Amino acid sequence: MEVSVNNKPPIQPKNNEDKVQSPWVEALQSFMKNKIALVGTGIVVFFILLAIFAPFIAPQGINEQNMANRLQAPSAEHWFGTDDFGRDIFSRVIFGARISLWVGFLAVMGSAVVGSLLGIIAGYYGRWIDTIISRIFDIMLAFPSILLAIAIVAVLGPSLQNALIAIAVINIPNFGRLIRSKVLSVKQEEYIVAAKAVGMKNNRILFRHVLPNSMAPIIVQGTLAIGTAIIEAAALGFLGLGAEAPNPEWGKMLSDARVLLIQAPWTMIFPGIAIMLTVLGFNLMGDGLRDALDPRMKN
Amino acid sequence: MKKKKSFWLLIVLMVSTLIFAGCNSSTSGDNGDEGGEADEGSTGGTLVFGRGGDSTSLDPAITTEGEAFKVTKNIFETLVEFGEQDTELHPGLATEWETSEDGLTQTLKLREGVKFHDGTDFNAEAVVFNFERWMAGNKEQFYYYNSQFGDKVDSVTAVDDYTVEVKLNTAIAPFYKNLAMSPFGIASPTAIEEHGDKFLENPVGTGPFKFQEWKRNDRITIVKNEEYWDEDLPKLDSVIFRSIPENSARLNALASGEVDLIDGVNFSDVQQIEDNPDLQTFERPTMNVAYVGLTNTRGPLQEKLVRQALNHAVNKEEIIDAFYAGAADPAVNPMPPVISGYNDEIEDYPYDPEKAKELLKEAGYEDGFEMELWAMPVPRPYMPDGQKIAEALQADFAEIGVKAKIVSYEWGTYLEKANNGEADSFLLGWTGDNGDADNFLYVLLDEDAIGSNNYTYYKNSEVHDLLLEAQATTDQAKRDELYKQAQVIIKEDAPWIPLVHSRPILAGKSNIKNFLPHPTGSDLLSHVEVSQ
Numbered sequence: 001m002e003v004s005v006n007n008k009p010p011i012q013p014k015n016n017e018d019k020v021q022s023p024w025v026e027a028l029q030s031f032m033k034n035k036i037a038l039v040g041t042g043i044v045v046f047f048i049l050l051a052i053f054a055p056f057i058a059p060q061g062i063n064e065q066n067m068a069n070r071l072q073a074p075s076a077e078h079w080f081g082t083d084d085f086g087r088d089i090f091s092r093v094i095f096g097a098r099i100s101l102w103v104g105f106l107a108v109m110g111s112a113v114v115g116s117l118l119g120i121i122a123g124y125y126g127r128w129i130d131t132i133i134s135r136i137f138d139i140m141l142a143f144p145s146i147l148l149a150i151a152i153v154a155v156l157g158p159s160l161q162n163a164l165i166a167i168a169v170i171n172i173p174n175f176g177r178l179i180r181s182k183v184l185s186v187k188q189e190e191y192i193v194a195a196k197a198v199g200m201k202n203n204r205i206l207f208r209h210v211l212p213n214s215m216a217p218i219i220v221q222g223t224l225a226i227g228t229a230i231i232e233a234a235a236l237g238f239l240g241l242g243a244e245a246p247n248p249e250w251g252k253m254l255s256d257a258r259v260l261l262i263q264a265p266w267t268m269i270f271p272g273i274a275i276m277l278t279v280l281g282f283n284l285m286g287d288g289l290r291d292a293l294d295p296r297m298k299n
Numbered sequence: 300m301k302k303k304k305s306f307w308l309l310i311v312l313m314v315s316t317l318i319f320a321g322c323n324s325s326t327s328g329d330n331g332d333e334g335g336e337a338d339e340g341s342t343g344g345t346l347v348f349g350r351g352g353d354s355t356s357l358d359p360a361i362t363t364e365g366e367a368f369k370v371t372k373n374i375f376e377t378l379v380e381f382g383e384q385d386t387e388l389h390p391g392l393a394t395e396w397e398t399s400e401d402g403l404t405q406t407l408k409l410r411e412g413v414k415f416h417d418g419t420d421f422n423a424e425a426v427v428f429n430f431e432r433w434m435a436g437n438k439e440q441f442y443y444y445n446s447q448f449g450d451k452v453d454s455v456t457a458v459d460d461y462t463v464e465v466k467l468n469t470a471i472a473p474f475y476k477n478l479a480m481s482p483f484g485i486a487s488p489t490a491i492e493e494h495g496d497k498f499l500e501n502p503v504g505t506g507p508f509k510f511q512e513w514k515r516n517d518r519i520t521i522v523k524n525e526e527y528w529d530e531d532l533p534k535l536d537s538v539i540f541r542s543i544p545e546n547s548a549r550l551n552a553l554a555s556g557e558v559d560l561i562d563g564v565n566f567s568d569v570q571q572i573e574d575n576p577d578l579q580t581f582e583r584p585t586m587n588v589a590y591v592g593l594t595n596t597r598g599p600l601q602e603k604l605v606r607q608a609l610n611h612a613v614n615k616e617e618i619i620d621a622f623y624a625g626a627a628d629p630a631v632n633p634m635p636p637v638i639s640g641y642n643d644e645i646e647d648y649p650y651d652p653e654k655a656k657e658l659l660k661e662a663g664y665e666d667g668f669e670m671e672l673w674a675m676p677v678p679r680p681y682m683p684d685g686q687k688i689a690e691a692l693q694a695d696f697a698e699i700g701v702k703a704k705i706v707s708y709e710w711g712t713y714l715e716k717a718n719n720g721e722a723d724s725f726l727l728g729w730t731g732d733n734g735d736a737d738n739f740l741y742v743l744l745d746e747d748a749i750g751s752n753n754y755t756y757y758k759n760s761e762v763h764d765l766l767l768e769a770q771a772t773t774d775q776a777k778r779d780e781l782y783k784q785a786q787v788i789i790k791e792d793a794p795w796i797p798l799v800h801s802r803p804i805l806a807g808k809s810n811i812k813n814f815l816p817h818p819t820g821s822d823l824l825s826h827v828e829v830s831q
Contacts, residue, residue, distance in 0.1 A: 063694060085687075262571060
């Protein structure tokens with residue numbers, strides 16, 4: 001057992017009333033000054049709220065088929081028009097936010113956790129463990145990511161859950177490599193050397209000191225990756241390898257609307273805009289976070 | 300120096316480009332001129348037919364593939380011919396035919412003065428030669444001959460130059476309907492002997508068009524047979540069959556004038572074509588059926604009441620409006636109404652979710668159940684969009700408490716797995732070969748067909764006896780009666796939910812005249828005209 005001395009990592013002082021502000025507060029301040037990043041955050045928050053309150057916002061059920069009302073252009077009653085089953089596209093797009101955000105968050109969470117773990121191990125222990133893990137990452141990165149995702153889904157069978165797993169898997173090396181390089185540099189810092197010198201165990205050094213000091217790039221990469229994950233989920237849905245009917249997954253809605261492009265363009269436009277906006281939101285937010293948390297990346 | 304060199308290179312390049320461009324425009328100019336001259340007489344010209352796939356063979360006897368017959372139908376003729384838009388029998392290469400009392404001897408009088416494209420005479424010897432060729436092969440080689448005639452033909456002899464006698468050991472009720480099928484086009488014996496295995500690339504028949512050229516996966520060109528026995532035909536100088544696999548790409552090719560006529564039009568594109576004054580649509584008369592198979596050996600679907608309940612749950616009219624652009628009729632029986640023996644007294648299970656729930660309750664599934672619903676991954680004329688139709692059915696089933704999970708596989712796997720009885724419920728369909736009831740009921744629902752085309756594993760010995768009896772009965776009225784009885788039992792047992800009989804859509808330029816799509820899918824183009 002270890003005695004609880006000072007649990008906090010050295011760069012996170014307890015109170016920020018000191019003249020020397022915590023880097024996190026500094027980052028927040030710089031983020032708040034970045035208007036574009038705030039717009040991105042606004043979009044993301046907007047979609048998150050949509051997803052949470054979908055049942056209250058959506059005027060109709062997502063699977064209420066009404067063939068008499070099929071392929072109606074946008075109107076006061078159906079803001080985004082109806083699809084070829086007479087379902088309200090507005091309601092479906094709103095519920096689609098749930099699916100896309102859920103897939104985006106969970107997939108990125110999964111790849112961030114697994115990727116970071118592997119990255120820390122590779123970076124900290126080095127030697128043959130590093131070689132093995134890094135080569136596996138290299139192999140995975142050599143595949144076009146969507147192709148790898150398709151292969152994984154093909155093996156597991158098409159479903160939303162498996163699409164999520166596939167997206168998580170293909171993003172692991174991105175996180176892993178990032179963390180590994182960060183760990184390599186953090187490892188050389190004096191406080192780590194000091195921790196080693198006082199006999200701290202590897203686990204504790206890793207999770208108490210190395211990991212917290214490597215968090216910034218994970219957060220940046222994570223935010224950006226959610227945007228990519230949403231696009232990847234939509235691509236799998238479009239290929240019929242993601243969400244199952246009748247789920248209103250945006251990519252699947254696009255694919256269903258493909259044959260109606262000329263006849264009823266609204267069936268394609270609105271899910272498309274929804275994908276574009278969410279991804280844009282996450283990208284802007286991610287860029288802002290990177291500028292704030294990783295000043296060296298700034299131009 | 301170097302600069303000068305590259306300058307000259309550039310000049311050479313430019314000049315050669317100009318020359319090649321000149322070649323191109325002059326050839327296309329020639330084509331245009333040809334067309335122009337021919338058009339003055341209001342006949343002639345070239346028709347470019349865009350279709351989904353290339354032929355696999357130009358010898359109709361050795362293939363089962365619909366795309367192949369589309370071409371061979373115009374190169375070869377059969378002894379008896381189907382009507383212009385139905386499957387009634389008309390004289391073809393035989394002008395008269397007769398069946399003996401016992402149904403075992405068939406006598407055909409042949410048309411005189413007909414020549415094959417290679418100049419040899421068409422006569423009784425040629426017919427006997429063709430039969431002997433088919434009889435000598437096995438099922439892999441001559442699938443249709445073996446499935447339609449097989450061992451039932453004893454001998455084929457030439458009585459005189461223009462009379463042929465076929466002796467059977469078992470009566471084949473649809474003998475002449477079978478003979479009218481494209482695979483039984485009569486080929487030139489000389490050409491078969493000359494080309495051997497290569498006959499499939501060098502087809503020689505008696506038809507209105509002669510084969511000219513086949514560029515694999517691109518185009519097949521056939522040209523007017525000047526020696527055709529009907530002097531007024533064909534109207535066209537040549538026909539080019541082009542393969543354009545993607546439906547929308549094919550439609551674009553039509554809109555841009557690259558092709559004159561296309562098949563496989565998406566139902567969702569019909570409106571767009573009708574709004575275009577330069578184009579017109581054609582409906583192929585229906586000879587198909589699309590259905591939901593309810594595998595009779597799986598879970599709750601073993602219960603007749605459950606299958607009947609599912610029949611009550613489906614709103615066919617809505618599906619037709621939504622996905623067939625109205626170009627389909629709700630199906631009641633497993634065969635289309637145009638076919639002799641169709642029982643029009645049978646009433647469909649009406650769309651009635653309440654009744655369906657009652658039936659489920661009676662069967663002990665008050666709370667519904669879960670099942671898989673397989674959606675076809677490929678479009679077919681009878682099933683334009685399997686995924687969407689499955690989704691509509693899913694909503695219909697949900698209304699009576701049946702939770703359907705939509706599943707799909709690659710087409711080959713889909714058929715194989717469904718054939719193994721691995722699907723609970725599945726979408727499928729059938730296009731008739733010869734317009735005979737046997738080709739639907741026996742092929743799709745008889746217990747003998749389990750493992751081939753009876754995917755639902757439906758088994759009813761009464762139906763089996765009726766279908767076998769009908770096969771051996773030559774009196775058409777009596778046969779019809781047997782088929783009608785079989786349909787009553789099948790309706791009650793409800794192995795399927797018959798969905799629709801669709802009328803597949805073709806589209807062409809508005810200057811195409813006299814094009815009559817045939818229900819079998821193989822269109823005779825000899826009457827077609829292209830006006831200016």
